[in-house]
Amino acid sequence: MIDAGISRIECERAVLGPPFFFFTGRSADRKDLLQPPASQLVWVVSRGLAQVVPRHRLHDRPWWSPAFVFLVMLLAMGNAALAAQTAPVADLGPPMRFMIVRSDASGCEPTCPEWISAQGTIGHDTPALFKRMLKTLGARKLPIVVTSPGGSVDAALILGRMIRQNKLDIGVGKTRFSGCLPVDENCKPNDGKGARYFGTAYVYGAFCNSACPLMLAGGIRRFVGEWAYLGVHQITTTFTRTKLQYRTTYRVVSGRKKILSTKIVSRKNAGSYKTYEMSKVEEKKLAAYLKEMGVGQLVLETMKDTPASSIHRLAPQDMLQMTLVTSPDSVDRLTWASVCKDNPVPANCREVPVSAQKAPQPANVVAAEAKPAATAPAEPVAIHKVDGAEMRFVLVRGKNLLCDPDCPEWISAEGTITTQTPDKLRQLLDTIGGRRLPVVLNSPGGDLPGAMAAGRLIRERKLDVAVARTDFIGCGPEKAGCVAEGGAYVGLTNDELGECDAACPILLAGGVRRLVGPRAGLGVQSLGMEEKVGAYLEDMAVGPGLFAAIRLNSSQRVLDPSTALRIGLTTGSQSADELTGASICKSKPEPENCSVVSATKLQAATPAKS
Structure with missing residues (x-):
């Protein structure tokens, strides 16, 4: 018989679906616990299926005496990992990285626009990275230039709220770096120029898909433009199973079991499955978020109506109607060299005196304090420089x-x-x-x-x-x-x-x-x-x-x-x-x-x- 001593494994987050239990089997005669036979049996039950695992003796004596050690295998349902995508987050490419970039447009110095480049997949740790970036900026408010295939919905919501809380603008675009690249280590070409990274923001090939529009919704001003790509579709909910192996040590005192310790000794992925139907809970959560950001519910309806296996590109007029964007303009409104000629000067424009450009800065200096710019001329001349290669x-x-x-x-x-x-x-x-x-x-x-x-x-x-x-x-x-x-x-x-x-x-x-x-x-x-x-x-x-x-x-x-x-x-x-x-x-x-x-x-x- 099985004397059901029942325990439950609590997952890292709320378990969705019925919990799984394990049972340890022991003899009904408790005296056998004090004098075990040559071979003890441990009963292991996973989702109601019991199997018998022989327990051997060491030198004809029970090796666990005086404490009994049980190894229990359990197949548990992990938390439902929410991701607006058709594949796991890791399959969407490199994780999102954040870089502070200064415009390399000819003629804008000493006062040039700067922005936060956000490129890559939104992962569960992306909000922490973004928080670290904001901390380096202090009180400065730089716009975000984002291109992303999507990723974690929960992380996108957190990012959107952080962007709104810090009153930042955002636009869909890519950054073409000049001089030092983010992947370069100990890069020297930009030393002494007043910034770590220089580049140009552009819209061709830029995209914001799946969970990314939820991040975009957090911006105070939101730009996509006619030639960047913004797409939505149904949320994919991924359920991951994890096989846990753990050791429980207990001592029998006066016929009663006293647990001394429980320790997980291995954790293995036991597969996963997905569902493409949005639960009422998730729908309510997303609806509340969009309302909080001042974005129309038509975005959510479009997401629900588009299968996860495809993607619905939103036209500029639709984005305006949904209030997902605040203007038909593109990201150039935030990063174009001539914006620093406006009056008042935008918050993302920073003056780097000539003397500061000549003096090398420490590698860990990311941003300096903004200084007021000179009065704008009556008719600015805009210069579009992409990669520095002259004609x-x-x-x-x-x-x-x-x-x-x-x-x-x-x-x-x-x-x-x-x-x-x-x-x-x-x-x-x-x-x-x-x-x-x-x-x-x-x-x-x-x-x-x-x-x-x-x-x-x-x-x-x-x-x-x-x-x-x-x-x-x-x-x-x-x-x-x-x-x-x-x-x-x-x-x-x-x-x-x-x-x-x-x-x-x-x-x-x-x-x-x-x-x-x-x-x-x-x-x-x-x-x-x-x-x-x-x-x-x-x-x-x-x-x-x-x-x-x-x-x-x-x-x-x-x-x-x-x-x-x-x-x-x-x-x-x-x-x-x-x-x-x-x-x-x-x-x-x-x-x-x-x-x-x-x-x-x-x-x-x-x-x-x-």
């Missing part, structure tokens, strides 16, 4: 069996526009004499006056422009020790990876023919200097539609091919192949950028096979 111009020749030896050539223009860009373009044009080669443009933007000057030079030389990336074959301009044969590199154009944003469309407007294919990226936004930009576009004979589109968008707006054509920014929606494709040199009359290369030169220019 370079190189001559490229197409490589294809369909065109050899008569192939198209073009000027590849890639990188950030600077004040030196017009001079560099002029130098290259002088080397090719009077030839009219098309310009294949790929740029995230940059210096606005530099873009207008380069655009005027392109119009002066009557050149065509297309947006695309140039992929080099064999030898490329970035490859050390690589020299272009005959002054021209060999390559192909790829409009799918091409971009032309911020100040770049101003340069594009200088082309006689301006082509942007359906797979290339084209974005416009207000960059200041409106009077000069308006006069420039009028000189380029570009209609008023482009100027209106630029003025109306404080954050970047991506233009589709039909809109770009309608407002006069482009003259056609063909891809760059219209100017660089292998077959164009068979046209009559032959385009000016076609050039015949002798067989000897072709053989010399062909990269060797490995």
Whole structure:
């Protein structure tokens, strides 16, 4: 028989579902406990299933005497780990990390915007990391730039409340670091510059999915914009089973068992299962949180209506209607270099005197006390710098069996526009004499006056422009020790990876023919200097539609091919192949950028096979 001495294991948090019990079996004759036979039996019961485990003697004596030691195996139900996802948190990628970043935009020093970069999966320990970050900031209030696939719902709610309690703004975006990266150890390039990390916030490829919108809801001002991705779906509740093995030691005194100690000796994962139905308790909790944050309940309804196996992307107008965002603008409203020219100066702008930039700071200094900025000029000039690589111009020749030896050539223009860009373009044009080669443009933007000057030079030389990336074959301009044969590199154009944003469309407007294919990226936004930009576009004979589109968008707006054509920014929606494709040199009359290369030169220019 089994004398049911019943114990229960309490989980780390509230156990959902019926508890599991274990039973230890012992002889009904209590005298046997004092004089055990050669082999004792311990009964172990897990979820009502009993098994007999033989207990052996040592040197024909019970080895546990005078105390009995029982090893009990128990399969227990752990706490339901809530995660708005279709996989465990660990499967969503690296955990979220927080970094204080200072803008590296040219021309913003000594007063530049700063923000908290939050990238990665929301885990159960993320709120503790965020609390530690806030402690280093003291009274400073920096906006958060977040991109996250989701993670723990409970942790996202805690983060949202911490953000609201500290009255912080938040926007969906990514941070591209320059100089030191978060993964670098003992990084030196940024020493003495007044900040540990420098970078640029941008929206392309940024996302906030699953549990992340709950974190976003905590912001005072909340920005997503048209080109970041925000998605919701049903919550997944994961139940995890844990197998515990523990040792209980007790002594029998006067026929009564007295427990001396109970100790867990092993803990193993015994599997898990998930449910995709939101419980009434969870629904009530989320509804209360959204109401607390001032966000409409339509967010919760959309979550419930979207299966966990898919994701529902919220359109900008829907986010506004749900009050999930407070403005249609993007994260640029928080991090753009020109925000520090506003009056009053935003709280995330910090002045670093020139003397402080020259003097190295200790590695553990994260932030300094903010100082008031100088009065803003009447018309700020915005500069968009993404990665610090200045625009370079190189001559490229197409490589294809369909065109050899008569192939198209073009000027590849890639990188950030600077004040030196017009001079560099002029130098290259002088080397090719009077030839009219098309310009294949790929740029995230940059210096606005530099873009207008380069655009005027392109119009002066009557050149065509297309947006695309140039992929080099064999030898490329970035490859050390690589020299272009005959002054021209060999390559192909790829409009799918091409971009032309911020100040770049101003340069594009200088082309006689301006082509942007359906797979290339084209974005416009207000960059200041409106009077000069308006006069420039009028000189380029570009209609008023482009100027209106630029003025109306404080954050970047991506233009589709039909809109770009309608407002006069482009003259056609063909891809760059219209100017660089292998077959164009068979046209009559032959385009000016076609050039015949002798067989000897072709053989010399062909990269060797490995």
